[in-house]
Amino acid sequence: MVPDGMLRKLRDHLHDYLSLPVRVTRNMPVPEGSYERNRNQYNSTRILGEILRQAPTDAIKIVGIIDKDLCIPILTFVFGEAQLGGVASIVSIARLRQEFHGLSPDDGILFERLVKEALHELGHNFGLIHCSDRECIMYLSNTVRDVDRKKTTYCGSCDTALYLKSETWRV
């Protein structure tokens, strides 16, 4: 389960950082058929499709947060997935947890990683591609080390691109 408090904190952070209206919707059950028995993981593309189907009509973008380990058919795992320039994205906190890597739980670290990954996937939704700046949120992270090295902000050029692309909805 994704802790309730963490979702609210994320909502406030995204609202402040992106200057966009943000709300938390109702919980969505993990879609049936997204479980990959032989891999003991969940198919992120399937879940993404379901999120899109259930998205409120007024949603500009929608990010699903899930506490299951995600994968796509060609990759051993993913931290998240997004429609490039589309509406929906998903972030898994399973591998962002310290305990996944044999360390003691740390909500502070988990939250920081979640913020980075949510902003990363949202960046894709707004049409941004991966950035070569290792500290930029849009840098491709294949490991939590990569995630931790990134700052919680976009680099100058990604920030500008996002600013322009989200202009219509800014509050």
Add this chain to the structure above:
Amino acid sequence: MEPKVHILIVDDEEIVRESLAGWLGDDGYDVGVAENGARALERLPEKDWNLAMVDLKMPGMDGIELMDEIRKVKPETIVIIMTAYATVDTAVQAMKKGAYDYIVKPFNPEDLSMTIRKIIEHQKLVKENIYLRKELKKQYRLHDMVSKNHKMIEIFELVKTVAKSNSIVLVQGESGTGKELLSRAIHMESPRRDAPFVTVSCAALTETLLESELFGHEKGAFTGADQAKSGKIELAKDGTLFLDEIGDISLKLQMDLLRVIEQREFRRVGGTQLIPITSRIIAATNRDLAKAIEEGKFREDLYYRLNVISVHIPPLRDRKEDIPLLVEHFLDRFNIEMGKNVDGLAESAMRLLMDYGWPGNARELRNVIERAMVVTKGRIILDADLSLPQASGVSAAQDSRGKSLSEMEKEHIRQVLAANRWNIVRSAQVLGIDRVTLYNKIRKYELKKEPVLNT
């Protein structure tokens, strides 16, 4: 901005195509997809694909077959084979057939990123290398001649200078070293380049024929001269007259030629009118003229007249560093002429060329390469494709000075193994020893099978 990287994904499973395309798209790559080999081949000409990620098992054409086809059409496209079932056999087969890498689904995202970045880096280096090699080649090139031998480069420099003058040039060198090519280069570098370059092969004609060939004749000058004809000197007009095999002309003709050169005018055979010479003369010979003078076969005064600017082209055996360069030059040319796609020579084949004595010089090398390109079945010329005369013994003998018996034995075994593509049984037969002895000697001399390399 970096140029866009194009990736083609070929997989019969839609989900794989979609998710891989999505993931690579997020990374900023331009991605194309194809559901089978036939569709992939249709899409190949669309752009210069940097990378093709090809599923091994597909209905119809499988990944390996498709890779073969891609390599024919787009040899610069790198192919990675993807599979869900990893077996050592298929991996080895894929790599042997020229796959750059072999990856097992599902991929670890870190590995996949790394693999793709490595490939792009590799391609950048290859392109840079091709560019640098081309730049390098420019320096070593004079029209149709290439060399990196310092003497040859001096000659090339000299040619560029003398081309601007009208002085007579005497080009000496063994047959096949490129005397005519060099003379043409002088012509092409000179202000006369738009005027004709006229060749007279002096050795091919009898004395009287040569005389009329050179000077022309008036009607009735001799039996059969039923009409007047201009000689080659006249035809060369404001161009260049190239007198090949000048060492082979008779003493009488030598005298006539001397007079013509000194007076810069001549008469047609049977003619009375003096015709001025406006062409530039280049003479060439493979004879040792100094020796011919000693023997009284060549006029000393003519020699000094001709020898105003003297160029001596060294034989190929004295500039072996040029062999790889020439090989590449000939490969490029014959690839175009024959519409072939030969990449280079196996290292052992190149060694055979390097070890050979080349009595026929660059021309002989050109012929050997031409023949090899006709007979070769693959993209790499192998030892067996080369038809070198059995002169390796001669060259070995030449190189044998100061070498110990065991050094010679090692070298001989190495050559026999190379010639037989490391077939131990056949090599042992050639050497007249049994297999075990050959194995022992291979171990003793630490001989290794050479990998196939491009030139």
